[in-house]
Amino acid sequence: MKLRKVSTAVVAAMALALSVSACGGGADKGKDGDKIVVGIKYDQPGLGLKTTDGKFTGFDVDVATYVAKELGYAADKIEFKQTPSAERENALSNGDVKFIVASYSINDKRKAKVDFAGPYFLAHQDLLVRADDTSITKAEDLNAKKLCSVTGSTSAQNVKEKLAPKADLQTLGGYSECLNGLQSKQVDALTTDDSILAGYASQKEHQGKFKLAGLKLSDEKYGIGIKKGDKDLQGKINKALEKMKSDGSWEKAVKANFGPANYKNEAAPEITEK
Incomplete structure (x- = not known):
């Protein structure tokens, strides 16, 4: 009878210890060797691209890496997860990713489901045309022209x-x-965000073949998506973005990823999501 009581006490103590340990580990992630899962695009040159050798490149990747570092995660502790546009909200609400950096425009419809940090970039809808084409200088010039974009754009x-x-x-x-x-x-023109167009035009095999029309057909503020209600993470990411701008890393990343397209980017936007 005594032995049974002792065994029960031991089991209870072990369970309590495991519970406390688990809580402690989750509270201080990034300093105990754990990884962080970050959502990005895999198919957008200049922003988020998984190369044939398995590496990840692009402005969004650079931003995600910088932010993760400020949260306490070294580059080798970051696990990038592909998050297509249609799956971003679910990935955050289900906890599949900690945050998303994937040309994720901030708007009220999305903010009903998730929260954002940032914005960290201001893009505009634009047109990409052939480098020698002088016939398209404004949106109205597309009348009677062949315009291309992706399904559902x-x-x-x-x-x-x-x-x-x-x-x-x-x-x-x-x-x-x-x-x-x-x-x-x-086709005569391709339309989407100018950042995406600049990314394609900056690829080595495309340099010199295309140009951006330089039109600002819309404002697209890219934010870092986080789970709804996670104010603590929002504050930490905003702080990281401010540091990235102030120490010159933001501008350096812009030039490295979009420079070959002669892309005239906007200045780093003011952080408004708090």
Whole structure:
């Protein structure tokens, strides 16, 4: 009888110790060797791209790496997880990722489901045309021209509904397909955020072949997505972004990823999500 009581006490003590240990480990992640899972895009050159040798490159990757470092995670402790646009909110609410840096525009519809830190970048919808094309200098010039974008793109809808209703809009599965069509003269322009267009134009195989029209057809404030209600993480990420701007790392990352396209980026935006 006594032995049973002692055994029960031991089991209870062990359970309590494990519980305390588990709570302590979660509270101080980043300093105990644990990894952090960060959502990015895998298919956007200049922003978030997984290369054939398994490496990750792009401005969003640089921002994510800097922020993770400020949270206490070395580069080798970051696990990048692919988060396509349609899956970003679920990835955050389910806890699949800690935060998302993936050309994630801040808007009220998204803020109903998730919170944001930042913004860390201000992009604009623009057009990518062939380097020798002088016929497209404003959105209205797309009337009677062939315009390409991806299926379901809000950028394409914006042009078709508000700016150039007579444009011959062609929607394809990916921006790379549109780029091939632009190069072969099957289409006259490609539209999406200027940061994405600059990323494609900056690729080694595309340098000198394309140019941005320099139009500001919309404002897209990129934020870092976090789980709804996580004010502590929001504050820490905002602090990291402020440091990234002040120490010159933000500007350096912009030039490294978009420079070859002669992209005229906006200054680092003021942080408004608090």
